[in-house]
Amino acid sequence: MNTKNYILVCMALMLSLSVFSQQRKQKRADTLFNKFSFVKASKLYRELLQNNYNKNYATRKLADCYALLRDPRNASRFYKSVVKQKNVPVQYYYKYAQALRGMKKYDESQIWLKRFKDSGGVVNSDDFSKDINFITSVFGAKQQYFLDRIRFNSKYSDFGAFEQDGKVYFASARDEGTAIKRVYGWNEQPFLDVYVVKAGTRKNVDHSAKLPGDVNSIYHDGPVTITKDGKTMYFSRNNFTEGLEVKDKKGLTNMKIYRATLVDGLWTNIEDLPINSDDFSTQHPALNIDDTKLYFTSDRPGSIGGSDIWVMNIQPDGTLTDLENLGDVINTKDAEGFPFINNEGVLFFSSDGHTGLGLLDIFASIKGDDEDTIVDVINLGVPVNSNKDDFSFFMNPNGITGYFASNRQGGRGSDDIYAYHRELVLHVEGVVTDAINTKPIANAKITLFNSDDEQVAYMVTDENGFYQINIDRNENYKIVASQEKYIDDYRNFDSKNIQTELTNLTANLLLNPVQDVVKLAEIDLNTIYFNYNSHAIRKDAAIELDKIVNLMQNDYPEMVIRIESHTDSRGNLSYNDKLSIDRANATYEYLITKGINPARITEHQGFGERRLTNGCEDGQDCEEEQHQLNRRTQFIVVRME
Structure with missing residues (x-):
């Protein structure tokens, strides 16, 4: 063999060995990928890209690795190249x-x-594309949840916080303080x-805070839920x-769901539940308020998507019966998980299949007229949800505080636990009634004005004269009821x-009938006010x-009125009742001494502190100006002629 042929043979052999090496590397990368070892698999796919071997395939798999590692920045970087490939599957x-x-x-x-979609892809009917204004509406909604600081997160994954009896249980990969760490x-x-x-x-949490007993093993354990009796x-x-x-x-x-019992302060007697299988996962347990139902996540046969939320009944002896998939209002073709039921029976869960802000978002269920029927879901919005994974929602029985987890930017580790508190929606409600016959007035217009006298909302009363309007906290308002043939109140x-x-705040309103021949626009019977603990008429x-x-003697000689007097909340109830009656009597006597016929004042009543105009109830820290608004006498026109 001449030198030239020898060199060609050597080059071919080296090329063959190089190709064989790359083939082995791709096979190794695929094996790691299929075993969910995405960190190691991504390193090998990167090497394949650097060596320009099967580049299109390696790019797709590398992008998939980053997507499964919940790293949208790198995933989008490589998917951008993938979607430019010829004949790429539309799923990309x-x-x-x-x-x-x-x-x-x-x-x-x-x-x-x-x-x-234009290429033939099928998306969820509830996909975020259904509402092009979804993102704007979520970010523009009034904030109800506010984040609080948690001090026990680690640089590893922390999630699944569950609070009971002053203790917080959570799952963590920290294992800090131990010499040997087994890696997933x-x-x-x-x-x-x-x-x-x-x-x-407020202190750092290490291995000494591990749950005592037999729950923790050498593999994944958590999250947990505990019955109300502990x-x-x-x-x-x-x-x-x-x-x-x-x-x-x-x-x-x-994954499986196990059951443990508390014996002498230790969680033991571990029980493998019959809902489990070696062939699919069952995880994320949650209990309803009376511990009669077990909710969980599973990819078992019959699931609509990658994982669904299921429920079973818990019998008094602990037996689980009546397996049920929660259906397509909750479950999508993608992944749902981490169910939680609050004290009001509302289901919270995470999903990447419903309309959301990022990857996994947290949603709440909406019930229909039938309390057992879920008709829709609602995204909790910011700041609970972000453009990353948001999951493992928990709410304390007070309905105000709780926890969730997220891998959003700004955290300490890959997944961090976030605490929150809620400012519940506040509304004013009441009943509009006829001042003469005390019957409710339907279809009365209710108009809400802010402190600048700007209209902020309006509605009409129902057949029972009832209305309810959402309002902001820490604001001043005026609410007006109006109806044809009635004087506004x-x-x-x-x-x-x-x-x-x-x-809620209560503001009931009384409407007095208007006599057809009289125009009342010019009548303005202003409220009068009293000093604290006094019924004396001020200047x-x-x-x-x-x-x-003057109005009653000169302008409207047939007008008949009613007097209603009130107090602030300070002092006991019986004393305030008497004080308000004294104020009503003082007002009545003043008008009588000025020449008003007593027959033209149908009533002069005291209502004590029962009809406060604001939230300055017992125990509230209110300014003197706010209490002053409650120390008042009001005048209601009963008849004009």
Whole structure:
């Protein structure tokens, strides 16, 4: 063999060896990918790209690795190249749209979602494309949730916070303080264990806070939920029982839900529940308010998407019966998980299939007229949801505070626990009635004005004369009721210093019939006010009373009125009742001494502190100006002729 041929043979052999090496690397990368070892797999796919081997395939798989690692920045970077490939599966248009959404590039995401649909792709009927204004509406909505600081997060994954009896239970991969850490291939973090700390703890949490007993194993454990009596725990764990790890036909270790009982301060008597299987995952347990139903996540046969939320009944003896998929109002073709039921029976869950801001978002269910029927879901919006993963929502029984987890920017680790408090929606409600016959007035117009006398809302009363309008906290308002053939009535009130738990203020309104021949626009019977703990007529009140005397004697000699007097909330109830009656009597006597016929004053009543115009109830810290608004006498026109 001459030198030239020898060189060619050597080059061919080297090329063959190089190709064989790259083939082995791709096979190794695919094996790692199929075993969910995405960190290691992504490194090998990068090397394949650098060596220009099977570049299109390697780019797709690398992008998929980053998507599964919940890294939309790198995922979108490589999907951008993927969607330019010839004959690329249309599913990658959808994947690119999702990655862009995770980067808050919502307009660009819409473009690629439309391309996916135009290419024959099928999206959820509830996909975020159904409402092009969704992002604007969510970010523009009035904020109801406010974030509070948590001090026990680590640089690893922390999530699934559950609070009971002053303790917070959560799942964490920290394992801090131990010399040996077993690592999970998916994200190269230690396996999860269940930890428990005192609510509000401000110190670092290490291995000493691990849940005592038999719940924690050498694989994934958590999150947990506990019955109201504190004696039974349901928790997620890898398929690992009696020291043995069980894999399915694909070589994967699925998740199961186990049950433990509390014995002498230790969680033990671990029970593998019959709802589990070696062939699919069952995880994320949640209980309803009376511990009679177990909600969970599973990809079992019959699921609509990648994972669904299911429910079973818990019998008194602990037996689980009546397996039920929650249906397509909750579940989509994508992934749903992390169910939670609050004390009002509302289901909260996470999903990447419903209309959202990013990857996983947290949603709440909306019930129909039938309390057992869910008719829709609502996105909780910002700041609970972000463009990243938001999940494992929990709410305390007070309905005000709770926790969720997120891998959003600004956290300490990959997944962090966030605490929140809510400012519940506040509304004013009441009944509009006829002042003469006390019957409710239907279709009366209710108009709400702010402190600048600008109209902010209006509605009409129902057949029972009832109305309800949402209002902001810490504002001054005037509410006016009007109806044909009636004189308008109004109430001034404020929503300042209202307790967080309080959700409604009451403002009932009385309408007096208008006589057809009389125009009342010029009548202005102003409210008069009293000093604290006094029923004496002040100088400013006397001026207003003299105006009323003039109206009744000169302008409207047939007008009949009613007097209603009130107090602020300070003092006990019986004393305030007497004080308000004294104020009504003082007002009545003043008008009589000025020449008003007693027959033209039908009543002069005292209502004590029962009809406050604002939220200055007992125990509230109100300014003197706010209490002054409640120390008043009002005048109601009963008849004009």
